[in-house]
Amino acid sequence: AQSVAQPEDQVNVAEGNPLTVKCTYSVSGNPYLFWYVQYPNRGLQFLLKYITGDNLVKGSYGFEAEFNKSQTSFHLKKPSALVSDSALYFCAVRDDNAGNMLTFGGGTRLMVKP
C-alpha cells in the first residue's frame, strides 16, 4: 500500500522569505513523487516530479523539491516566496508497482503575506 502525509494544514510565510511545504511518503517499492498546486476555483497544476536520479528536482515557478530516501520525504521549497504563490499544495506518490494510481496527501494551504 502507498500513502503520503502532509503534516501541516497551513504554512504562513512572509514575502521574500524561503518557504518549505513538507511531505512524507510510504511505499513498498520505489516511489514516484509529485507536487501539484491548486489556485482558487481551478484544477490542480503539475509543478514537478521525482522519478530517479538527482535528489533535487527543479520545477515550475521557481519551486524545487528534495527527495530524501532515508527520511522518506519530498519537501517542496522555494528560496523567495511571492504573494502569488499563495495556494493549495498537494504532494502525491505512486509506487512503481501500483499502475498509474496516485495517492494524494491532504493538502497544505500556503499563505504568503506582503
Added chain:
Amino acid sequence: EADIYQTPRYLVIGTGKKITLECSQTMGHDKMYWYQQDPGMELHLIHYSYGVNSTEKGDLSSESTVSRIRTEHFPLTLESARPSHTSQYLCASSEWGGGPDEQYFGPGTRLTVT
C-alpha cells in the same frame, strides 16, 4: 494550460435530480480519472479508466457511474443527486506509458445539491 475541460463549472441542483458531469480531453490520453475533493481539500479517487470501454472504481466508494465510449470523453453520472453529493469533482488524464506520467487536471465542477 492542459487541454482538459469540464462542464459545467458550477451546478446547483435539487435532490433527486439526475446529473451528468462532462469531462473531455484533447491530448489523446488513454487514462482518465475522476476525483472528489471535499471541503477539507483532500482528494479521493472515485473512478478511473485505462481506455475505451474500461472503467474501474477508485479508492472512495461513490454512487456515481462513469462511461468511456470515446477516448476523449469520460462523463460522470449521478442518477439521483443527494445533499451528500455536494462536493468539487475533478477530472484528470494521463498518458499510457511505462513511466510515471503526471496527471493533467481539468478546472473542476463544483456541485451543490439542495
